[in-house]
Amino acid sequence: MRRQSGQTLIMFAITMTFMFLSLVALVGDAVTLMVRYNQVNSEALLAAQAGATAVDEDAFYQGQHRLDMNLAESNCYGTKLLGGTRQTHWVESCAPVAGAPDTITATVRWDVSLPIPLFFPQATVRSTRTGRAVFGGQQAVP
């Protein structure tokens, strides 16, 4: 029978190495994703707020509260983003909310390259936020 002394030690060493590496990857990647999500969330809020500044003036003077959607989407898509590239970090969508013409929803997406790509090289973080126009009153002031 072949000698088996030390076999458990080798198995243990291999298993523990893999477990430690996995733990480091998990923590490193989770922290990166948490930070990136926070940034994407802030950008989505600012994009929605930028879109919500585009009040439709003609409609307003006719007593309707709604956004000029073309301008709102243009403002929303024009939000400046920090980090990544245009291919990996972008305003994914700016769209009106059904039944609420004074409201716009922005979604920002970032395909994040993970710092320790043990299991996955990349993960996507995405945040959707909604902004509503402020009219300051119920009637247009002449």
Added chain:
Amino acid sequence: MRQDGQALIETAVTLPVLIALFFGFLGAGVGAQAYVDLNTAVYLAAASSVTSYSDEMALSKQYAQDTFDATVRHDSIIQRAQLTCSNNPADYAAGATVTCQGSASIAFSQTPLSIIFGDVPIGASASATRSPYRSRRP
């Protein structure tokens, strides 16, 4: 075969690794929290800046600075925090976009984590759009 002291040696070898791992994870968490705080402070500063009167660069910057200072001061590990907003007066007109950039250091040197980490510089940026109907100072 003599095994006296074997456990002691194994502990002596593995303990530093485990401690380093523990402090490393702790540092990563603290660093991430500091970055999130800085990013939030810059975002709030930019959003605050566009609520001032239009065409008032100094006042807008003051709004941003006050908001930024009040936000980052709650996190003692963030040191040397600085905020810079656009210097172009046109960015403060009604309907224009203001960009603010924040920078700071994560002061690991003031914590027990200094055995592993030095101070780490971090930065964040945010842009906000002023309402085209924002009035000028009366």
